[in-house]
Amino acid sequence: MWDFAEMSSDEVASLRARYEPLTQSIRELIDAALHVDADNQVVDQAKAQIDAAAELLRAHPASTRQGMALTPEGESIPWDNLGNGIRNPLAPPLVVEHTGPTSARIDVELGAAYEGPPGHVHGGYCALVLDQILGEVASRGSIETVAATGTISLRYLRPTKLGRLHVEAEIQRTEGRKIFITGHIADEDGTTVTAEGLFIVLRQ
Numbered sequence: 368m369w370d371f372a373e374m375s376s377d378e379v380a381s382l383r384a385r386y387e388p389l390t391q392s393i394r395e396l397i398d399a400a401l402h403v404d405a406d407n408q409v410v411d412q413a414k415a416q417i418d419a420a421a422e423l424l425r426a427h428p429a430s431t432r433q434g435m436a437l438t439p440e441g442e443s444i445p446w447d448n449l450g451n452g453i454r455n456p457l458a459p460p461l462v463v464e465h466t467g468p469t470s471a472r473i474d475v476e477l478g479a480a481y482e483g484p485p486g487h488v489h490g491g492y493c494a495l496v497l498d499q500i501l502g503e504v505a506s507r508g509s510i511e512t513v514a515a516t517g518t519i520s521l522r523y524l525r526p527t528k529l530g531r532l533h534v535e536a537e538i539q540r541t542e543g544r545k546i547f548i549t550g551h552i553a554d555e556d557g558t559t560v561t562a563e564g565l566f567i568v569l570r571q
């Protein structure tokens with residue numbers, strides 16, 4: 368249905384503008400479903416409308432699925448993947464801001480859908496966010512240096528409150544294809560989780 372390698376930046380931007388609001392609406396739907404306290408009639412009505420929307424979307428299937436796509440200009444598009452896919456409502460709305468060639472940050476709000484311990488972010492989601500930012504920094508924005516997680520170690524210092532979070536990552540050193548990188552998550556009271564990762568640049 369779509370071939371990113373053949374698309375101009377404008378075409379990619381237009382696809383993004385089509386699907387990103389849908390993803391955001393589904394995230395808001397999940398949040399609403401987690402906060403609702405209504406009678407049978409309201410819940411049944413909402414379910415019927417959601418089922419109808421799913422049926423409408425299913426009637427127009429894509430011929431391919433892509434976790435990550437590349438444009439001819441080498442721009443990477445996180446499309447369906449769980450880390451930061453534009454089309455994946457299960458992906459936290461992560462926007463990675465590269466602060467230099469070896470570092471990046473994310474500011475993100477994680478609400479009820481990401482809860483583990485009451486009022487706090489699920490530890491697995493903390494791991495996902497850190498794996499994502501470490502992987503993006505280790506990959507250094509280039510197809511030649513895409514790196515996979517070899518080993519990642521997390522230290523949960525204290526529970527991470529749901530709400531605004533700040534995440535950072537920075538390469539400490541490289542040895543051939545091995546990239547040693549650290550990161551952390553902070554909530555409003557400071558650092559909650561630290562990470563140390565060894566990422567391996569994939570053989571081409």
Ligand SMILES: CCCCCCCCCCCCCC(=O)SCCNC(=O)CCNC(=O)[C@H](O)C(C)(C)COP(=O)(O)OP(=O)(O)OC[C@H]1O[C@@H](n2cnc3c(N)ncnc32)[C@H](O)[C@@H]1OP(=O)(O)O
Pocket residue numbers: 437441442443450498499500501502503506508509510513514515516517518544545565567568569570
């Ligand atoms: C423009 C494009 C931008 C794209 C942006 C993308 C962003 C993406 C963001 C994604 C974020 C999400 C990210 C994800 O979720 S990635 C998904 C989770 N990770 C994986 O699935 C990886 C699975 N494993 C593999 O594919 C291979 O085992 C890898 C590629 C890791 C190594 O297999 P390879 O055959 O290549 O390696 P080698 O045998 O030549 O060894 C080389 C050296 O490395 C050392 N070693 C090996 N393995 C490990 C290990 N596990 N820990 C520590 N060290 C290890 C080894 O001892 C040796 O060292 P030395 O003897 O030389 O000293």
